[in-house]
Amino acid sequence: MLGSLKKMFSGSEEETPVNTIGKPDISREKSAELYEKSKTYFPGGVNSPVRAFKSVHGTPLFIQKGDGCHIWDADGNQFIDFCASWGPLILGHNHPVVREKVIEAMQNGMSFGAPTALENQLAELILKNNKYVHKIRFTSSGTEAVMSAIRLARGYTKRDKIIKFEGCYHGHSDSLLVKAGSGLVTFGETSSAGIPKAFADETIVVPLNNEQAVQEAFDQFQDQIAAIIIEPVPANNGLLLQTQEFLEFLRRISTKNKALLIFDEVISGFRIGFEGAAAYYNIQPDIITYGKIIGGGLPVGMYGSSEEIMGMISPDGPVYQAGTLSGNPVAMAAGIAQLTELAKSGFYKDLNNKTLEFTESIQRFASARNYKFRVFTIGSIFWFAFTDQESIRTSEEIDPASMEKFKIMHRELLNRGVYFGPSGYEVGFVSSVHTKIELEKAKRAIFDSLDIVFRGSRV
Numbered sequence: 001m002l003g004s005l006k007k008m009f010s011g012s013e014e015e016t017p018v019n020t021i022g023k024p025d026i027s028r029e030k031s032a033e034l035y036e037k038s039k040t041y042f043p044g045g046v047n048s049p050v051r052a053f054k055s056v057h058g059t060p061l062f063i064q065k066g067d068g069c070h071i072w073d074a075d076g077n078q079f080i081d082f083c084a085s086w087g088p089l090i091l092g093h094n095h096p097v098v099r100e101k102v103i104e105a106m107q108n109g110m111s112f113g114a115p116t117a118l119e120n121q122l123a124e125l126i127l128k129n130n131k132y133v134h135k136i137r138f139t140s141s142g143t144e145a146v147m148s149a150i151r152l153a154r155g156y157t158k159r160d161k162i163i164k165f166e167g168c169y170h171g172h173s174d175s176l177l178v179k180a181g182s183g184l185v186t187f188g189e190t191s192s193a194g195i196p197k198a199f200a201d202e203t204i205v206v207p208l209n210n211e212q213a214v215q216e217a218f219d220q221f222q223d224q225i226a227a228i229i230i231e232p233v234p235a236n237n238g239l240l241l242q243t244q245e246f247l248e249f250l251r252r253i254s255t256k257n258k259a260l261l262i263f264d265e266v267i268s269g270f271r272i273g274f275e276g277a278a279a280y281y282n283i284q285p286d287i288i289t290y291g292k293i294i295g296g297g298l299p300v301g302m303y304g305s306s307e308e309i310m311g312m313i314s315p316d317g318p319v320y321q322a323g324t325l326s327g328n329p330v331a332m333a334a335g336i337a338q339l340t341e342l343a344k345s346g347f348y349k350d351l352n353n354k355t356l357e358f359t360e361s362i363q364r365f366a367s368a369r370n371y372k373f374r375v376f377t378i379g380s381i382f383w384f385a386f387t388d389q390e391s392i393r394t395s396e397e398i399d400p401a402s403m404e405k406f407k408i409m410h411r412e413l414l415n416r417g418v419y420f421g422p423s424g425y426e427v428g429f430v431s432s433v434h435t436k437i438e439l440e441k442a443k444r445a446i447f448d449s450l451d452i453v454f455r456g457s458r459v
């Protein structure tokens, strides 16, 4: 398999003709077999929709193992991975420090449903290094963290309505699957079936980067809005970077109207810096939610706020929120191991510099050839957009037709041993273990793929 990988990397355009659809030069037999089976067990053959390859060529690759910046599929093909389990694996796959800490924790048992010192340790690590939250609670997923944050905001303000932004994803709880992004946009749906209209009525959806829309929402629903929730770095529907001014405006208008500002940092937290977007933009939100990286690859979410607001949470206060496996010791151990690495000085500087070098050189390549293509980036997150716009800040600015180009690119990258999340609306992640050599290899695959995408479009 390594031989064929070598061939893939040394492959010139000629070796991978445009019409490789369904005819990859590497075997995907075992993945195909597993997929046939999984379709009989799970809707769409998967346990989370975006994994289904619905918006790209081919069928899902079943992953056998990961190590460092690489993953291997069931057929033994090796890939340089930029999906990183959709963000959590900032130290790459199977990092020895995380693995050892997890094994150590497991030797004492998997779960007790009673407090453990590990919860204190992870909390201390977070609170010591993050001045934007003062009291926290762990959950088992990002969705739960956000759902709980919304309930907390409603309980605290005694108001029902929330403002969310078109193009931001906040997990799959009822009040937030209203014109949500990510997988839903990919499937061309605006919301999910099964959500009572009455729930959706409590969620006001406005465009990003639009002060007037937010102002109008407050005018129209005076004294009814519990919170504004935003991904301060919207990264689930492309990478829709907001301006400092807009985020500051949200802070001001929330305060003025006695509504809470919730930063959903499930993806940006511990990613663009240890203190996430709050520190990057230097804005103090009222509640922050975290997930993904915080669990080191195991299921952990968290929400945090001031002592006062968190005092509303049961058993101290009247807002109920719980979890059988919340603060699970094995998951806590993984989080402690990973976050300890992240807290070391220079970690983010190195990672972010490496990412910038990588994305800038891709941009230089595309610009030199006049390709209608831009790489947007922040921290170690990046997004390939088939556009010539200098910035994209709202979901309406994403041309759905451009996703056809991503589809070709995704196929060509897979054929060259580079793995991206199977949707053009998803971002890529660089991890601390992407070496210079591997990034160079990935770049060559990206260059070749871009040539094919744009050669194809001119035919």
Ligand SMILES: *Cc1c(COP(=O)(O)O)cnc(C)c1O
Residues within 6 Å of the ligand: 141, 142, 143, 144, 146, 169, 170, 171, 172, 231, 236, 264, 265, 266, 267, 291, 292, 301
């Ligand atoms: C991933 C994500 C969620 C949902 O987290 P899950 O762990 O998938 O439930 C919520 N908000 C944001 C911003 C996310 O990126």
